[in-house]
Amino acid sequence: MNESRPRTGRPRSEQSRQAVLHAVDDLLVEVGYAALTMKGIAERAGVGRQTIYRWWSTKAEVLFEAAITDAAKELSDTPRATTIEDVVAYLDGAERFLTTSDAGLAYRVLVGEAQHDAEVARLLGSAALFEKPVHGVLTRAVDRGDIAPAVPFAEAAAILTGPVFYRALTGAARSEVPTAVLAAALLAAVRDLTH
Amino acid sequence: MNESRPRTGRPRSEQSRQAVLHAVDDLLVEVGYAALTMKGIAERAGVGRQTIYRWWSTKAEVLFEAAITDAAKELSDTPRATTIEDVVAYLDGAERFLTTSDAGLAYRVLVGEAQHDAEVARLLGSAALFEKPVHGVLTRAVDRGDIAPAVPFAEAAAILTGPVFYRALTGAARSEVPTAVLAAALLAAVRDLTH
Amino acid sequence: MNESRPRTGRPRSEQSRQAVLHAVDDLLVEVGYAALTMKGIAERAGVGRQTIYRWWSTKAEVLFEAAITDAAKELSDTPRATTIEDVVAYLDGAERFLTTSDAGLAYRVLVGEAQHDAEVARLLGSAALFEKPVHGVLTRAVDRGDIAPAVPFAEAAAILTGPVFYRALTGAARSEVPTAVLAAALLAAVRDLTH
Amino acid sequence: MNESRPRTGRPRSEQSRQAVLHAVDDLLVEVGYAALTMKGIAERAGVGRQTIYRWWSTKAEVLFEAAITDAAKELSDTPRATTIEDVVAYLDGAERFLTTSDAGLAYRVLVGEAQHDAEVARLLGSAALFEKPVHGVLTRAVDRGDIAPAVPFAEAAAILTGPVFYRALTGAARSEVPTAVLAAALLAAVRDLTH
DNA sequence: AATTAATCGAGACGGTACGTCGGGTCTTTAC
DNA sequence: GTAAAGACCCGACGTACCGTCTCGATTAATT
Numbered sequence: 001m002n003e004s005r006p007r008t009g010r011p012r013s014e015q016s017r018q019a020v021l022h023a024v025d026d027l028l029v030e031v032g033y034a035a036l037t038m039k040g041i042a043e044r045a046g047v048g049r050q051t052i053y054r055w056w057s058t059k060a061e062v063l064f065e066a067a068i069t070d071a072a073k074e075l076s077d078t079p080r081a082t083t084i085e086d087v088v089a090y091l092d093g094a095e096r097f098l099t100t101s102d103a104g105l106a107y108r109v110l111v112g113e114a115q116h117d118a119e120v121a122r123l124l125g126s127a128a129l130f131e132k133p134v135h136g137v138l139t140r141a142v143d144r145g146d147i148a149p150a151v152p153f154a155e156a157a158a159i160l161t162g163p164v165f166y167r168a169l170t171g172a173a174r175s176e177v178p179t180a181v182l183a184a185a186l187l188a189a190v191r192d193l194t195h
Numbered sequence: 196m197n198e199s200r201p202r203t204g205r206p207r208s209e210q211s212r213q214a215v216l217h218a219v220d221d222l223l224v225e226v227g228y229a230a231l232t233m234k235g236i237a238e239r240a241g242v243g244r245q246t247i248y249r250w251w252s253t254k255a256e257v258l259f260e261a262a263i264t265d266a267a268k269e270l271s272d273t274p275r276a277t278t279i280e281d282v283v284a285y286l287d288g289a290e291r292f293l294t295t296s297d298a299g300l301a302y303r304v305l306v307g308e309a310q311h312d313a314e315v316a317r318l319l320g321s322a323a324l325f326e327k328p329v330h331g332v333l334t335r336a337v338d339r340g341d342i343a344p345a346v347p348f349a350e351a352a353a354i355l356t357g358p359v360f361y362r363a364l365t366g367a368a369r370s371e372v373p374t375a376v377l378a379a380a381l382l383a384a385v386r387d388l389t390h
Numbered sequence: 391m392n393e394s395r396p397r398t399g400r401p402r403s404e405q406s407r408q409a410v411l412h413a414v415d416d417l418l419v420e421v422g423y424a425a426l427t428m429k430g431i432a433e434r435a436g437v438g439r440q441t442i443y444r445w446w447s448t449k450a451e452v453l454f455e456a457a458i459t460d461a462a463k464e465l466s467d468t469p470r471a472t473t474i475e476d477v478v479a480y481l482d483g484a485e486r487f488l489t490t491s492d493a494g495l496a497y498r499v500l501v502g503e504a505q506h507d508a509e510v511a512r513l514l515g516s517a518a519l520f521e522k523p524v525h526g527v528l529t530r531a532v533d534r535g536d537i538a539p540a541v542p543f544a545e546a547a548a549i550l551t552g553p554v555f556y557r558a559l560t561g562a563a564r565s566e567v568p569t570a571v572l573a574a575a576l577l578a579a580v581r582d583l584t585h
Numbered sequence: 586m587n588e589s590r591p592r593t594g595r596p597r598s599e600q601s602r603q604a605v606l607h608a609v610d611d612l613l614v615e616v617g618y619a620a621l622t623m624k625g626i627a628e629r630a631g632v633g634r635q636t637i638y639r640w641w642s643t644k645a646e647v648l649f650e651a652a653i654t655d656a657a658k659e660l661s662d663t664p665r666a667t668t669i670e671d672v673v674a675y676l677d678g679a680e681r682f683l684t685t686s687d688a689g690l691a692y693r694v695l696v697g698e699a700q701h702d703a704e705v706a707r708l709l710g711s712a713a714l715f716e717k718p719v720h721g722v723l724t725r726a727v728d729r730g731d732i733a734p735a736v737p738f739a740e741a742a743a744i745l746t747g748p749v750f751y752r753a754l755t756g757a758a759r760s761e762v763p764t765a766v767l768a769a770a771l772l773a774a775v776r777d778l779t780h
Numbered sequence: 781a782a783t784t785a786a787t788c789g790a791g792a793c794g795g796t797a798c799g800t801c802g803g804g805t806c807t808t809t810a811c
Numbered sequence: 812g813t814a815a816a817g818a819c820c821c822g823a824c825g826t827a828c829c830g831t832c833t834c835g836a837t838t839a840a841t842t
Contacts, residue, residue, distance in 0.1 A: 007790095007834090007835070008789070008791070008834070008836085009790040009791030009792065009833085009834065009835090010790080010792040010793070010833045011792075011833075011834065012792070012793095013792070013793065013833095016792090016793075016794090032311050033310070033311035034311055034312065037823060037824085038823080038824075038825080039823060039824080040823090046794080047793085047794070048792095048793060048794040048795060048796095049795085049796095049824095049825080050794085050795090050825090050826080050827090051793065051794075054793095105310075108310040109307075109310050111364055112306065112308060112309075112310045112311070113307060114307075114364070114365075114366065115228075115300075115307045115364065116227050116228040116304055116307070117229065124365065124366070125365065125366050125367075130365075152370055152371065152372055154367065154368070154370050155372045155377070157367075158357075158361050158362050158367065159357075159377075159380070159381070159384075161357075162354075162356075162357025162358035162359070162360060162361040162362075163350075164357070165357060165361045165364075165365075166356050166357040166361065167353050167357075169306055169309075169360075170306065170309075170319065170320070170325075170360075171309065171316045171320050172320075172349065175353070177350045177388055181387075181390075185354070185383075185385070185387035185388055186354070188384060188387055189380040189381055189383060189387075190380070192376075192379060192380035193372055193376060193377070195376075195379075203812070204812025204813060205811070205812050205813040205814070206813075207813070208813075208814070211813095211814075232801085232802060232803085233802075233803070233804080234803085235802090237815095241815085242814085242815075243813095243814060243815040243816065243817090244803095244805095244815090244816090244817090245804090245805080245806085245813095245814085245816095246814065246815080248803095248804065248805085249813080249814095397841090398784065398785050398786070398839075398840050398841065399784080399785040399838085399840080400786050400787035400838045401786085401787075401838080401839065401840095402786095402787075403788070406787090406788075406789095422701050424702065427827085427828060427829085428829075428830080429827080429828060429829085430828095432789090436789080437788085437789070438787095438789040438791090439789090439790090439791090439830080439831095440787095440789085440790095440830090440831080440832085443830065495700075499700050501697065501700070502694075502698060502700045502701070503697065504697075504754070504755075504756065505618070505693040505694050505754065506619055506694055507619065511756045514756070515755070515757075520755075542761065542762055544757065544760050545748075545760040545762045545767070548747075548748040548749075548751050548752050548757065549747075549748050549770070549771070551747075551751050552743075552744075552746075552747025552750060552752075553740075553743035553744050553747035553748075554743075555747060555751045555754075555755075556743050556746050556747035556751065557743050557747075559699070559700065559750075559754065560699075560709065560710065560715075560750075561699065561706045561710050562710070562739065562743065563739070565740040567740045567778055571778060571780075572740070572744075572778070574777060574780075575744070575773075575774040575775070575777035575778055576744070576774055578770075578777055579744075579771055579774035579777075580770070582769060582770035583762055583766060583767070583770055585766075592809070592810095592816095593808070593809055593810080593816045593817075594808065594809085594815085594817030594818065595806065595808055595816080595817055595818040595819070596807075596808065596818075597819095598807095598819070601818090601819075601820095622796090622797060623797075623798075623799080624796085624797055627820095631820085632819085632820075633819065633820040633822095634798095634800095634820090635799090635800080635818090635820085636819065638799065639818075639819095
């Protein structure tokens, strides 16, 4: 029941698609975003330039598709015994992703592009990269009775993610405060939202 | 004993400097960062291209100089009667700056550039745009005895700024939670850091 | 004893062949040779691109096949009562063909291509477009005793065709000299070759 | 009293101009017109592509400027003792130019382009490459009393140039008729124009 | 009827030149 | 020595065609 399926002509080459995504991944790390060009991607991937333009609009879009899967995986939420451990794991994971991961570098760059490119902003928003794992953490916290069911998840996501996100993007130095202490303080703040 | 002071030749034109800064300000809003070019700035300012390159290295640098003064002014901290009012004012001011101000647009764009341009990152870090007003708020809070003197200011800045910053840069929708509630929760979290 | 005859499989589509030839004819007039592309021909003809490449090597070759029949027809020699009338008719026909006919436009374009494409030159040479009608004119002139049998036909063809050809291809304005006068002069020149 | 002279800015580089013209000259002979690209010219000349587009519209225009001086020189008319010798020299010179000279190759290619590019046609017409030397030959012939002053020079140019031009562009083989015989015949034809 | 094989339209493929745009530099004259 | 002007070399942009390569679908002649 697939609509708009082209039934004629040569089908899209999955091999070329993979080659482009890998080329973007590699080049971002090797030469940086400023030197990441469509021409360079095509040459690295051994692919015609038109083939990229045929399937993606901008290099940000390619980068998004290349990095988003890894990004989601690195931020995936693995349940811990207690809520505070869940929060600590989330904060550590988010910080590691944003500051040391290749996918995190791609994400930060895309956030940068999103500031002056609405389409990139839309793409990133649709990924809900941080919202998803936060949702898992909060859901379990509600189940355990550690926070009220009425806690607004979106606001909680901003509270839990914000500090790490702010430090990573502004380059502010990592604080001497242990993650456990920060986690406890933020969890309390989330709880306070319903008071 | 003045070093590197040019004592001969035509002096730098202050008029040209202003023209360039205003041109950047205007163009950012009018055409967006993606279409902001050195050539365009020069033409808009009625200035030779070389004149820009003589005094600034990159367009990010020009943009920084053009926007930083306004940005600092818009984020300046004006003391309120109570600590919670101080925090509310800070949060509101930061959000307004980031989401609706022209200077805030410039700042967000620069944060974006900073993700792949170390020099821009260094510039932005040196401005300590959010750290300064947070410092004022926290200092008065300590004076009033509302928070312990031992509270790590850098971490507190991340907690207070992070949620607003995260929402503004990821385009997440403003929550239904009133600023006063958020302020109270975050202030409590800051207090928790020293427990 | 037929060589290389495919005895099985789908036979060549005469309909597609005609469609291609007509498309080339039409497009040459409509968009000009510079904008005449294989892609455009295929789309106009409603034919796959491969189908063109299967049967012709270059667009010049298609153009040749598309125009040569009409060209030969337009230059065909119809006997007149006297040799001078024959020559006048030939000159008029050649000029009309080269300056106003669609087939003549195709021919001029092909002559242009032939200057840097040996294969096109070979094709054009094999058509002997002007040589054939000149041969008719001269043969009848010999029969009538108007010129000597020893007249070198190739040289005569150059003398009779050259002036018209030169004017048509260089865009030189048509002279005020009546064709009849020119014909007489050239016919005399042809006669002089054997003196 | 020069009009429209720009008095400011960097002046046009004569060195770049020469480099482009020489590159075109060389490349035409080395790789042929079909492979003569703006990109290739720029690279060969060590010049930016934009620099070419700044001063010339098409590669045909560059080729024209590169070849026209040499072409005019090779076709220049050097007076002989008698009119028949003048004509023989002209015919030999024209044939040599068209069939063996590099400038002649460029000229033939440009004639080809002119068939579907009105601008090139205009350029070539303005050069009056063959008309000029013919004018010299005819003027002296009139002075000597060998032809009537009333002879239409344009038509005479077509008669004298046409046969050689036709043979060169259609690739027809050089006839066995000696140039002297042809020259005499064509000169008689020119004379006949006023009978 | 089933099989075989070459054709067909369609359209994606890797390439390459197009003409333009912007980057950062250089070379003029004017101040 | 700085300024405006504008040409310079360079290289990426996004597009258009090139000629080739799959696809599924046709269309005969051969089994």
